[in-house]
Amino acid sequence: MVVRTAVIGAGTVSRTHLAGVSKNPRMELVAVCDLDEEAAMSMAREFGTRAETDFSSLLDGSVDCIHLCTPVQTHFDLARQAIEAGVAIVIEKPATVTAEEIAEIDELATEHDVPATVIHNHLFDPAVRKARRMIDRGEIGQLIGVDVIYAGLTPPDMENRGSWVFDLPGGEFEEGLPHPIYSVLGVGGFPEDIEAVSAHTSLSRTYDGGFSYDQAQIQYVAENGALCTVKMLSGTKPQRLHVINGTERSIVVDEINQSVSVTDEDYTASTLARSKKALDVSLDQFTSSLENAKLVAATQFDDSWENEVALNSHYVIFDRFAKAIEYGTEIPVPLEQSTWTIRLMEAVRDAATESTDLGTDDERAFETEADAETDLEEVERAAETELES
Numbered sequence: 001m002v003v004r005t006a007v008i009g010a011g012t013v014s015r016t017h018l019a020g021v022s023k024n025p026r027m028e029l030v031a032v033c034d035l036d037e038e039a040a041m042s043m044a045r046e047f048g049t050r051a052e053t054d055f056s057s058l059l060d061g062s063v064d065c066i067h068l069c070t071p072v073q074t075h076f077d078l079a080r081q082a083i084e085a086g087v088a089i090v091i092e093k094p095a096t097v098t099a100e101e102i103a104e105i106d107e108l109a110t111e112h113d114v115p116a117t118v119i120h121n122h123l124f125d126p127a128v129r130k131a132r133r134m135i136d137r138g139e140i141g142q143l144i145g146v147d148v149i150y151a152g153l154t155p156p157d158m159e160n161r162g163s164w165v166f167d168l169p170g171g172e173f174e175e176g177l178p179h180p181i182y183s184v185l186g187v188g189g190f191p192e193d194i195e196a197v198s199a200h201t202s203l204s205r206t207y208d209g210g211f212s213y214d215q216a217q218i219q220y221v222a223e224n225g226a227l228c229t230v231k232m233l234s235g236t237k238p239q240r241l242h243v244i245n246g247t248e249r250s251i252v253v254d255e256i257n258q259s260v261s262v263t264d265e266d267y268t269a270s271t272l273a274r275s276k277k278a279l280d281v282s283l284d285q286f287t288s289s290l291e292n293a294k295l296v297a298a299t300q301f302d303d304s305w306e307n308e309v310a311l312n313s314h315y316v317i318f319d320r321f322a323k324a325i326e327y328g329t330e331i332p333v334p335l336e337q338s339t340w341t342i343r344l345m346e347a348v349r350d351a352a353t354e355s356t357d358l359g360t361d362d363e364r365a366f367e368t369e370a371d372a373e374t375d376l377e378e379v380e381r382a383a384e385t386e387l388e389s
Contacts (some may be wrong), residue, residue: 001326003027003088006058008078009069010034010043011162013092017067018047020315025305026322030063059085065325068092071164072175076101079116083108088115088325090317091338093178099342106335115324117317117331118338120182122240124313126295127258127288131244131251132187140246146188148230150180152238156211169349171211173234177348181218182333182341184230187242189222190340196220199347201355204235213352218344259288 005027007017014032021029033052034040044051052058055078058066065088068078076096082089083105095118096102102118109116122128134140154160156171168174191197197220201213219229240255250263261284267277298307309315320332 003064003322003325004030004062005065005067006031006033006052006063007043007067007069008033008055008058010036010039011069012160014043014067014069016314017069017090017092017318018043018049020312020318021067022047022049023305023308024315024318024322026319026326027065031058033058056081059087063087065090065321071162072097073164073167076105079105080108083112083114083116086112086114088321089117090321091116091118093119093182093338094175094342094345095335095338096342099339099346102335102339102342106339109335115321115331116335117321117324117333118335118341119314119317120178120186120333120337120341121313121317122179122183122255123186123333124316125255125258126292126311126313127253127255127260128183128187128242129316130260131242131253134249134251135187135244135246139249140244140251141248143188143224143226143244143246145227145243145245146184146229147241147243148180148184148187148228149239149241149243150176150183150231151233151236151240153177153232153234155207155234156214157207157209166209169212169352170214170216171207171209173211173214173232174345174348177216177232177345178341180230180232181344182337183242184218184228185337185340185344187244188226188228189224190336191220191228192223194343194347197344197347199344199351201348201352203352203355213348213355216348216351218347220344257285257288258292259285261285 003026005021007014007021007029010032018029018032021027029047029049031050031052032040032043032047033055035053037051037053040051040053059081066082067090068075069092070078072094075091079089079091096105105116135143153176154172156173158172159165160172165172165175170177197218200217202215203213204215214234216232217229222228238256242253244251244253248264252261261281267273295311299311309319317332323329324331
């Protein structure tokens with residue numbers, strides 16, 4: 001079976017989907033659809049497929065799967081239509097605006113027995129896959145804590161994905177939050193419940209768009225007992241780190257250079273041990289660099305789909321989802337993970353709102369205190385005048 005696939009949306013992110021579907025031997029790219037006919041035609045010519053402007057025309061049985069690459073505000077309605085028509089769906093992150101919407105999509109997918117997944121691609125980067133395999137095999141012992149640090153995210157007022165991001169409370173910064181959030185969920189596990197989640201935000205400077213935050217942090221206790229945190233910062237140099245601590249080993253994953261460093265001894269025991277850590281970390285970095293170089297070289301000399309999948313995290317999801325449609329195998333990203341991603345994003349939005357309200361209350365309190373001090377000064381001056389007279 002070849003999975004007949006259409007890509008909905010002809011914007012920036014759709015190019016990755018169009019390229020991946022075109023290369024995947026399990027899939028056939030049958031159309032690209034966008035309300036902007038010129039944009040759809042341009043992408044169709046580039047990838048050798050047909051252009052459509054009417055989304056509903058693709059739900060007549062001519063496609064088995066759609067990749068949804070439109071603005072997040074449109075995801076819920078388009079996903080609902082596809083699922084009700086029996087068409088499998090891949091949804092770009094963020095899956096929906098609210099957790100209620102993605103939870104309803106999950107229910108609809110179950111009700112109609114239609115495969116549905118979301119693009120949480122960094123969980124399938126080579127280094128992160130390696131770390132997750134180590135956790136799953138019990139190589140680090142009991143998982144104790146996971147800290148994810150994403151620094152250098154795009155500021156709220158900078159347009160990368162399109163002007164639609166400016167309708168989000170955190171603008172472009174908020175559009176990037178799913179990556180670190182699903183990363184901590186995928187590595188550390190889901191929260192025990194929403195009450196186990198705490199979120200904090202700050203606004204480092206003011207913006208013309210009136211955005212309410214540009215820094216955020218989330219902490220929760222996972223179902224497995226692990227303490228998980230994720231810190232998301234804009235206005236800094238980029239860092240993408242996962243610090244994973246277990247009872248037997250600790251792992252540091254650097255997403256930028258795709259390296260995995262393993263700690264399995266006490267480097268604080270002596271000065272010699274501290275010096276040894278530098279050597280061990282350097283060796284791990286070198287080994288990771290060598291593994292990555294082999295992956296890149298393999299695609300240069302052999303552009304087979306298997307080599308592409310080994311290197312490209314999006315293609316891993318595309319391939320596994322095509323298998324899920326064809327053979328009923330496991331969905332690469334369960335919708336429950338996406339539901340928790342949006343729940344944690346909502347916790348961040350709530351924290352930003354509370355912070356804004358608190359600031360307003362503080363200002364009012366300051367004004368009230370200043371008024372009281374003014375009144376007291378006037379009373380004191382009146383008393384002095386009365387004593388002098």
